[in-house]
Amino acid sequence: MKTKIFVFSLVLCFLALPALAQNVTISSEESLPDAGWTPAHPLYFLEQWAEKLDILLTFKVEQKIEKMIRYADERIAEADEISQDTRERVRERKEELIQKALQIKDEYQVKFEARLQKAEDKKEIAEDRIEQLKEKVTERYLRHQEVLEKVIENVPEEAKGAIEKVIEASQEKFEGKIGQLDTAAKQRVENQYQTRIEALQKVQEGRVLKEAKSLNQIQTQTQNSAQVQNQGDSTQIQVQQKVEEQTQEQKGQTEQSGSLQKQQKN
Structure with a gap:
């Protein structure tokens, strides 16, 4: 039975390869x-197998890097979709599911960074x-920062910390990559994305202010x-003191009454 399941899964992976291979070359401004x-999804692991097999069977270095970039993008798209999913079974696991997608994204980024560096060196x-x-x-x-700023608005409070770290890491990577570009490319990128950079900064500043206000x-x-607690404690002490005073007063009155009764008897 297990063998049949494995074979069936493997067949699905191979069937998925043509679809995965389509439109891998993406322009720099294309949406995710x-x-x-x-x-x-219960069969998510099959998609992961298919992607790994796709990369393994891609022999041209440039295409291999392109696919790694694309699959990292897909993980960001998955995080966005999960954040907007209103199904109860997903809402209960949003933090876990988003972190899983972002973890796989990180793995792809490490791989394509290393492969790109190797391709340049050699x-x-x-x-x-x-x-x-x-x-x-x-x-x-x-782009990842832009999408994750939307994601962070749709997740439980306990999940925001992990996403903020990914946003910060992406920002550091973005700034680092700009610094690595040659002068002409750096100027071109800064000019091309200036509007987006400024808009993103405003969103991030707004989020920080909102968090500070909260x-x-x-x-x-x-x-x-x-x-209120201190006032309550103070009131309680005052009540206790009042009760003690009244008790002492009643005790004094009782003793005085007893003394008068003795005098009358005498």
Whole structure:
């Protein structure tokens, strides 16, 4: 039975290869690819197998790098789709599923960065194409930030920390990649994406201000709660003191009444 399942899965992987191989070459300003199956899908592992097999059977270095870039993009698209999924079984696992997609994205980024560097060192690809791939990778880090800024608005509070780290890492990568470009390419990229960079900065500043405001509200609520608690404690102490005073007063009255009764008897 297990053998049949394995064979069937392998066949599915091979059948998926033609679809995976289509439209792999992507322009630097093209939108992200469709997410396809996300980590929420029970057969998601088959997609991962198919991608690995696709890369393994791609022998041209440039195409191999292109596919790695594309598959990293798909993981960002998956994170975006998961963040907007309203199904209960997905909502309950959003943090876990998004982190899984982003982890695979990181793995692809490490691979295509290393392979691109190797191709440049060994001159496996023409120099002009190396520069084009570098520009594409640079744009991708900007695009990932843009998408993840949307994702972070649709996830539970406990999942935001992990996504913020990915955004920060993408920002560092983007700035680092710009610094690695030659002067002409650097100027071209900065001019080409200036509007997007400024818009992204405004979004990020807005998010930081929103988080700061939320934190201040929490601190204010905590302080108010503490004040109420202190007031409650103070009131309780006053009540206890009042009760003790009344008890002492009643005790004094009782003793005085007893003394009068003794005098009357005498």
